[in-house]
Amino acid sequence: MAVAEFIPSSFSSSSLTKTISLYSSQLLHVSTHKPRLSLTPLRRSKICCSVISNEVQAPVPVAKEPIKKTECFGVFCLTYDLKAEEETSSWKKLINVSVSGAAGMIANHLLFKLASGEVFGSDQPVALKLLGSERSIQALEGVAMELEDSLFPLLREVSIGIDPYEVFQDAEWALLIGAKPRGPGMERAGLLDINGQIFAEQGKALNAVASRNVKVIVVGNPCNTNALICLKNAPDIPAKNFHALTRLDENRAKCQLALKAGVFYDKVSNMTIWGNHSTTQVPDFLNAKINGFPVKDVIRDSKWLEEEFTEKIQKRGGVLIQKWGRSSAASTAVSVVDAMRSLVTPTPEGDWFSTGVYTNGNPYGIAEDIVFSMPCRSKGDGDYELVKDVLMDDYLRSRIKKSEDELLAEKRCVAHLTGEGIAVCDLPGDTMLPGEM
């Protein structure tokens, strides 16, 4: 990152002057109102020219400093008084959303949904704090530029940085997407260790600087165990606030049931995904409903439900990778929005949603102290409760047990990252991430 940057040679002196005066006035404005401000390197180079001389000469190269601090970006460095204008005076207090892996594919869809008001509503201004790395910081600037150019009325702050202790400052939501993908020849245990270290570090950072009631959604795989590592490293934040994303699996299951039953997918409800976001996950057709009727009364093909349907959901991610050449990004972003909305809006009467949460006194007999996907309801206050009145049969119980065994094995494998001693890796060989085939 320590490279010289030039104002583009295509700039005419008049356009450059315009740029300079715009940026100079911003500098004046922000420097009086926002003492915490620091400027992006690109911006520094422009301001540098205006300070040096009123007459614009040839572009002056300015050494770019490595980004160390989280920085507000471009137009988002301006300050706003939301109570001053009639249009915005009824808006809620700004909400801070931190996103890791923000230069990645999922974030490229998700950030624009968050900024548009799709998650929190049309009266909720949003601050986006984007976490990248040395390797992704240029791309992250590109993302921030696209956010600027989208003119979202609700998007009031965007900052970018590479230090989780800065990017997670005061976070009320932390969407943890960034993770190393499993490469050829890499053992699953190796992936658990590498990503586990990322999530241990981010858990510590959340514990140190985030809101005490931050809601954390872990997307980066293996997301259940990453979420467990993260919450274990954040002892001052309620373990209940951590989620592993299994909403994409729920959405996939609803779609396939609807297809089989010949109905539109909005007719499928009460869809639980039990367990790990892996090929041991259990899409629950015993409790799910179609048009309010038990699935088994509508689809009278047990063999299809137990074998074809179940496997299709477990392996959907991998099939998609084969088609697309990369993993689900747009539908994952949609499912993150769904997962967040399910926590900030009351769950419709009689229905529920799936999310991977910490097992601590669950009514289903699932092992405690892991992150397991289960059926939940919310009053819309960001919190949730487990659904108690679900049916269990031998098929469901045995499938749930397999996913539980896998998660317990993953937990033993990351004991060094959860503060529980020496890691012992005895992972079942036949289980994989949805994207692995």
Ligand SMILES: NC(=O)C1=CN([C@@H]2O[C@H](COP(=O)(O)OP(=O)(O)OC[C@H]3O[C@@H](n4cnc5c(N)ncnc54)[C@H](OP(=O)(O)O)[C@@H]3O)[C@@H](O)[C@H]2O)C=CC1
């Ligand atoms: N739970 C679910 O339902 C789903 C989960 N996923 C998972 O989400 C995650 C992100 O997916 P997607 O956005 O498509 O991925 P991308 O490949 O686009 O990467 C996302 C970010 O991960 C970070 N990253 C990449 N390599 C490394 C590394 N070696 N070490 C640390 N961080 C790295 C990078 O951010 P930076 O350099 O800024 O750190 C990158 O921008 C993956 O783990 C994927 O498996 C995907 C689909 C569904």
Ligand SMILES: O=C([O-])CC(=O)C(=O)O
């Ligand atoms: O394995 C992956 O990266 C993709 C994934 O989780 C999914 O599509 O469900």
